[in-house]
Amino acid sequence: MKRLILVCLYPLLVCCNVLAQQPSPLWQEENIPNYQNNSAKEVVVERDIISIQNVQSATIEVYLPSNKNANSMAVLILPGGGYNSVSYDWEGTDYAKWFNSQGIAAFVLKYRMPQAESVLTSHKAPIQDAQRAIRYIRHNALKFNVDKNKVGVIGSSAGGHLASTLATHFTSSYYQAKDAIDNENVRPDFLMLIYPIVSMKNGVTHQGSRNKLLGKQPSFELIQRFSNETRVTENTPPTFIIHSGNDKAVPVENSIRMYQALVKHQVEATLHVFPDGGHGYGLGLSKSEAPNWTGLASKWLQSLSANNF
Structure with missing residues (x-):
């Protein structure tokens, strides 16, 4: 009987292993731009979220909907x-x-x-990884069952700054092409910012993030270049923004300035400012005063798909 049970379970175990998602390196080791060898290690801080510090090398983890549910969009x-x-699970x-x-x-994307010891020029590393990541998605669009034009x-937060950098610096590549992946376009087709840092200017930015x-x-x-509200053009992608007025970490003015720049350049933009919520609420499930932004985002994404794709 034991042998029969093991035989019956084996296909299930194989299936589960095949379906499991594992983060993949974004770069081949010999092709990482802006990199130097070092002995530093990443650190996972034991908190109520997975917080990864001192990230030395980038990875990308894939989550796919069922084929029956998929609408060909990717994010x-x-x-x-x-x-x-990197608040890896939380955001x-x-x-x-x-x-x-x-x-x-x-x-x-991790x-x-x-300021990682592997990085030569600090401000280039995050945007290099982000540009590579969106190219990676588009290069593998057929494999992932997505439309590379969607x-x-x-x-979120500093990740919002990086996202807005990706969406406003797409006329420049921050690294030399390494392989066929780098032939893909780096401009996102839509942009979503959750309590984002947008500006690097004094009195508006989050100082700790700017210092890093x-x-x-x-x-x-350098401050001007990475104050992304100054980089908006008519080609900036449609944008959805969420912020709370009582955010004490990242002033709501970041989102307001970004929205004003988008409107000025006639870019389709949606801004929701809530009186409460503070900062860093993720999906908004952990505290009652956090805004239910996922419901708003769902409607926006449906409208985006209907009107722009």
Whole structure:
């Protein structure tokens, strides 16, 4: 009887192993741009979320909806963490599962930290990884059952800054092409910002994130370049923004300035500002005062699909 049970279970175990998703390296080791060898290690901090610090090398994790539910859209997910860590499940894999429920393929990026010992130029590393990631999705669009012209990006907090950088710096590639993946377009087809850092300007930015990304005494030119509200053009993708007025970490002015720039350039934009919620509420399930932004996002995505794709 024991032998029979083992035989019956074996196909199930094989099936589960095949279906399990594992993060994949974004770069081949010899092709990582802006990189130097080092002995530093990543650290996973024991908290109520998975917080990964000192990220040395980028990975991408794939979450796919069922084929019957899939609508051919895809989204690159950039978790926050103040450019000091990656809130991997809280603003990453939890989001991915929600997007799957909407029929959208989701890809969680663990991007390099600007001050990691492996990084040569701090401000380039995150955007290099983000540009590579969206190209990776498009290059493998057939494999993932997605339309390469329906690939967007979502970012929270510092991840929102990185997402807005991806959406406003797409005329420049931040690294030299390494392989066929890098022939793909880096412009997202839509942009979603959740309590985002957008500006690097004094009095608006989150100072700790700016220090990590640009250094403690950045040049005026560098501040301007990564104040993404100044980079908006008519070609910036349609944008959905959520923020809370009582956010004490990242001032709501980041989202307001971004929205004003989008409207000025006649880009389709939606901004929801809530009086409560504070900062860092993820999907908004952990505290009663957090806004129910996923319901709003679902309607926006449906409208986007109907009107733009």
